[in-house]
Amino acid sequence: MRALQLAGYDGPAGLRLVDLPDPPVGPGTAVVEVAAIGINYPDLLLTKGLYQLKPELPFVPGCEIAGTVREVPDGLGWVSGDRVAAFLWQGGYAERASVPVSQLVRLPDGMDHATGAAMMVNYHTVHFGLARRGRLQPGERLLVLGAGGGIGTAAVQVGKGLGATVIAGVADDQQLPVARDAGADEALVLTEGFSRRIKELTGGRGVDAVLDPLGDWLFLEAVRSLAPEGRILVIGFAAGDIPTIKVNRLLLSNTSVVGVAWGAFLDIDPELLQWSSRELSRMAASGVVRPQIGARYRFEDIPEALTELEQGHIRGKAVALLSGGG
16 A cells, blocks of 8 residues: 655655555454545644654654545444544554544544545544633633634634634734634734734623634733633644743633643543544534635645645645545
8 A cells, every 4th residue: 555654754855655565454443445634733743753752763644534444343333334534643644544443433424535534633622622621611702823724713613613702813814714714703813912902802801712723922912812710722832932821820810721632632531532523523514613625635745735734825724635535
């Protein structure tokens, strides 16, 4: 089978197209014929050796896929031909992948493989962040940073699905239509002092929650945007520096900083993936969740896709398609 193997921690340039044996089917695992692969920031970090996991070289990256079950042992609740999406720590950049059955979810009828792959990491991460870690309630106000990208557009939609009023913060004017198309109630460009604009939009109160995948200077400005008892959900640091905060600021304003690490929590709560999948399927059926796929690539062009992601050129979510992928 064809696979993209990382030969060195040199970023996307370290990926090599190789021919590898098909993965074996083992106890508790299924072999999936891959039709679509999500392009995401953790995989970019993995190619640079900057992610919390740093596998021994060479290895095949790729953590979100969709496709069809090819082989699976009897008695596990799956059969050959089942349409699935999956999360895996590595091995997704290949024509076939071995996946623990606990990390498979069924694709709803009518959902194509590209959409299934696009929903795996981003939507499950933000649903975990907003619904479980952030306890977002109907009627609350949510600010989403980086709302022109894959995780940001997902957060806009999941926030709406949970009944919140969503303010989308983006990097430039070109991203404003992306955030609005995702369903944001308001959208603004995140310039210095943006907390003043947030206070204006909320009648001086601020927002109840912020979802922050960016970090850097935007984090502290987002903290200033919080209402009393507000919470900022830390997803990542795509803007660069990992910020710090003096905790007396949290004490005086009765606000909270909440960490969100979805993948790391899957081993702690084995039911988490299926719970989020049910909720996200419900939101997709209602029409509020609909991944904004802004770019589609061929399998062999995944290095280019990761480079485009790093440079901020992708609007919404990007996916790579193999033969038969939709």
